[in-house]
Amino acid sequence: MRPHIRRAVLVLAAAGALLLGLATPSSAADPVLRDLAQAKGKYYGTAVTASKLNGTYATIAGGQFDSITPGNEMKWESVEPSRGTYNWSGADAVVSFAQSHNMQVRGHTLVWHSQLPGWLTSGSWTADQLRTLMTDHITTEVGRYKGKISHWDVVNEPFNEDGTFRQSMWYTKLGQSYIADALRAARAADPDAKLYLNDYNTDGTGAKSDAMYNLVKSLKADGVPIDGVGFQGHLILGQVPSTMQTNLQRFADLGVDVAVTELDIRMQLPVTDAKLAQQKADYKAVTSACVAVSRCKGVTVWGFTDSDSWIPDVFDGQGAATPYDENYQPKPAYYGIAEALGWTGDGGQDPTPTTGCAVTYSVTNQWNTGFTANVTVKNTGSSAVNGWKVAWTYPSGQQVTSAWNATVTQTGSQVTAADAGYNATIGAGGSVSFGFNGNWSGSNTAPSAFTLNGATCTAG
Structure with missing residues (x-):
């Protein structure tokens, strides 16, 4: 709906930070969404911010998803900030990342009423x-990525809520014909790319989705190249349209593909267990609707982590809209997606035992009553460990409050850290690290003994 992806600054007290009691612990058999989706003949994608494609962010994006959408990097103001001067660095970075991680790319977006450069909006055309400027822009951008982008959101958000055409500069100057012109230009620039119209609040039946339906029907009748319709899926907790699957199917029956293109499900903060449970059910329902429609090609979440979500910047007091929390820990919604894609729990797999391990525990920062710690686990055995749980006992009553690169649970002084799914395998001689914040009082004595999948490790 408002496709900015920016890092949200969340006040923990207001947001009800996702601490241990609110997170669903991951396990050694955590699912890989892209694999589950492929088994269903679908893709599962995420929007990304190009500048963040490193570290844990990149590891999850490339490991869990098989389709990628640039949040802002392919919009007109990004690629042509001044007339005739192009900046492809962000878009190129997204495409390069996708190629190196065997992902498809969804191009977003060519013609939209927002995020246009000032030289374009201020011109007296x-x-x-104006039509030439639009078609030249499409020809240039689509042509640059010919053969590298599988789907394009050619026209984004053409309708008002009541189903009338949005009074954008495109419609005001060119009339409805701008849509067909844009689609034809995109087809000429890359005949193999799938061309989509994309809008929000069209997920269920209603005036706006009816208008989109009638437009697609008309374009098809006129021989205009249109391959699919994108349903953004910017939803509110507990308000997934009951007609979503029916709506997707009626568009598919027109002979076009459909996709959920910008899914997030926002809630009023603070976060609670009940809200997370509802969000899980909602993500599962949306994904299930796509699975049930054969021409639904896949689902894209609009950012996979709450640290990269646009929601708090736009909707005051709302957030926590994505499948991962700010510390890259999977939320119940992540498991709801997996269940909709056929995951049944642990798959009957237990963490593999280890024949040797060493754990290094270090406090990297300490203040007043708080601290940050890092744990490195090395597999000193001769075979890979597939799925891991590290356990220890705190001697001084310390309490873990948040974690990253692992899901940490604590009962009394007993602490267990489980892999985050994407880092579940530790090769022979390999290692994995995770970190966390905690509270201490009186003393902060390090634990002296650790186990890995029940086997005693050497403490370093």
Whole structure:
């Protein structure tokens, strides 16, 4: 709906930070969404911010998803900030990342009423001039990525809520014909790319989705190249349309593909267990609707982590809209997606035992009553460990409050850290690290003994 992806600054007290009691612990058999989706003949994608494609962010994006959408990097103001001067660095970075991780790319977006460069919006163009500027832009951008982008959101958000055409500069100057012109230009620039119209609040039946339906039907009748319709899926907790599957199917029956393109499900903060449970059910329902429609090609979440979500910047007091929390820990919604894609729990797999391990525990920062710690686990055995749980006992009453690269649970002084799914395998001689914040009082004595999948490790 408002496709900015920016890091949200969340006040923990207001947001009800996702601490241990609110997170669903991951296990050694955590699912890989892209694998589950492929088994269903679908893709599962995420929007990303190009500048963040490193470290844990990149590891999850490349490991869990098989489709990628640039949040802002392919929009007109990003690629042509001044007339005739192009900046492809962000878009190129997204495409390069996708190629190196065997992902498809969804191009977003070519013609939209927002995020246009000032030189374009302030110009006094004739209709012919504006049409030429639009088609030249499409030809340049689509042509640059010919053969590298599987789907394009060619026209984004053409309708008002009541189903009338949005009074954008495109419609005001060119009329409805701008949509067909844009689609034809995109087809000429890359005949193999799938061309989509994309909008929000069209997920269920209603005036706006009816208008989109009638437009697609008309374009098809006129021989205009249109391959699919994107349903953004910017939803509110507990308000997944009951007609979503029916709506997707009726578009598919027109002979076009459909996809959920920008899914997030926002809630009023603070977060609670009940809200997380509802969010899980909602993500599962949306994903299930796509699975049930054969021409639904896949689902894209609009950012996979709450640290990279646009929601708190736009909707005051709301957030926690994505499948991962700010510390890259999977939320119940992640498991709801997996269940909709056929995951049944632990798959009957237990963590593999280890024949040797060493654990290094270090406090990297300490203040007043708080601290940050890092744990490195090395597999000193001769075979890979597939799925891991590290356990220890705190001697001084310390309490873990948040964690990253692992899901940490604590009962009394007993602490267990489980892999985060994407880092479940530790090769022979390999290692994995995770970190956490905690509270201490009186003393902060390090634990002296650790186990890995029940086997005693050497403490370093």
